[in-house]
Amino acid sequence: MSTETAGLLYAYNPATGHALGTVPATPIEDIPLVVERARAAQSAWAEVPLRERLRRLRGWYQLLARDADTWADLIRDEVGKPRGEAMGGDVVASLDAIRWTLRRTPRVLADRRIGTGWQRWLLLPSGRLRWRPWGIIGMIGTWNYPLLLNAPPIAQALATGNGVVWKPSELSPMCGERLQQSLDAAGFPQGLVAAVQGGADVGRALTEAAIDKGMFTGGVANGRRVLAGLAARGVPALAELSGFDPAIVLPDAPFDGTVRCLTWGAFFGCGQTCVAVKRVLVVGDPAPWAEALAGAADALRVGDPGSEPVDIGPLISSQARTRFDQTIRAAVDAGGRLLAGGFALDRPGWFYRPTVIAADGPEPEAALEGVFGPVVVVRGLTDPDAAIAAANSSSFALSASVWGRDRTVARRVARRIDAGMVAINDAVAPTAHAAVPFGGTKASGFGRTKGAWGLFEFVQTQTLYERGPGGFRPWLFPYSSLLERLMTIYRRLFHRTQ
Secondary structure, eight states: EEEEEEEEEEEEEEETEEEEEEEEEEEEOGHHHHHHHHHHHHHHTTTHHHHHHHHHHHHHHHHHTTTHHHHHHHHHHHOOOHHHHHIIIIHHHHHHHHHHHHHHHHHHOOOOOEEOOOGGGGHHHHHHEEHHHOOOOEOOOOOOSSTTTHHHHHHHHHHTOOOEEEEOOSHHHHHHHHHHHHHHTTTOOOEEEEOOOOOOHHHHHHHHSOOOOOOOSSOOOHHHHHHHHHHHHTEEEEEEOOOOEEEEEEETHHHHHHHHHHHHHHGGGGOOTTTTEEEEEEEOOOOOHHHHHHHHHSSSSSOOOOSSSSSSSSSSOHHHHHHHHHHHHHHHHOOEEEEEOSOOOOSSOBBEEEEEEEESSSHHHHHHHOOOOSEEEEEEEHHHHHHHHHHSSEEEEEEEEEEOOOOOHHHHHHHSSOOSSEEEEEOOOGOOOOSSSOOOETEESSSBBSHHHHHHHTTTEEEEOOSSSSSOOOSSSSSSSHHHHHHHHHHHHOOOOO
């Protein structure tokens, strides 16, 4: 977590409350100038051959890989993740995503010839599809994956010829400072990619500056404010917002293995993960599943990842823990039954026991919608149709999972779920796939990051048409009866009706 005082962001370890250091906040009045400098650098960067842009990016990637252990330590200390989780879920996943960009961008963004097909009879020229950068990307980043959710999109934006001005989360300013330092050390043109540090006022100033496209990663309420401001100015945006992920458990799901996977999917990252399992929808009797999940949650080790072997670290801040506890109380008031957890730990840091809630109806689930912390709600449904309807009842639609031995049945269920990503017999881990698009629908946002679809977010299409001089063109002035005769023949050939 962090606080801001006298132009400085103070970073703290959420597991101990101890100060980690300070980072200078960016004065609001400086932000337009930062964007202007990025634009001056980007105009030349866009003309640099792709091979050379990727060479520079490769140097940055190598710096990140070299410092992987340092990154894991910093994420553990500033965000509160167990070190192995920080290394695997953040550092390694980031390196994989950037490596994919380095290897695949030339093929994905190669020029493409688009023929005219039957329209050649209209004497139309073929087209050549090309890709052009937007210009300046204004990014507002997040804290829960300070490398994974920031570094790969920066890499793709730079690879495609854009400049980037980005705001790290004020809850992880030291990770943001280190990431910008690595970009500076990689030798990109001065000003091409720059970080602005601070809170909501800095983010607002960035979105109000002369950017060409916005990217927001974070919660729905803040995201909607950012998107509304950009839309009012006609600036397009990419939004990666929250999730409230359902797991549909079919009657033939293997019990022990599924419980173990669901426990990890719910509590990985202390539940502060947009793709964490929050709702377990059991087709049949939910009681054995709820009891088993509660037992598994009670067995998890909660503590300081920097001083003891733990499974779960702290929530990011005292404010986050207070909001989380209030949401748990609201779910209980709505009829939920606490089977595990449901209380903060009386020790330094912002710890909360992993929580399992049993529900007989949708009301506790509705009270938890959008919650960000270590909780999962379990309820039973009579059949797969009812479970699908419950899964789709949320306004969030980021990811989901289906669990069962018969994968043909599981696929049929998966196809009917409203979500940007659906896994069968898995959760959370598949989103580390470097080549597939990441993103949701409905209130979970729009647009995609990673892979080819992530690259496409940072480019605009331009179609080049070319023909030789002269030639027969019957549509030119002055009009004659020949044009109508030709069009009539064409229509009868290709657009006949029965």
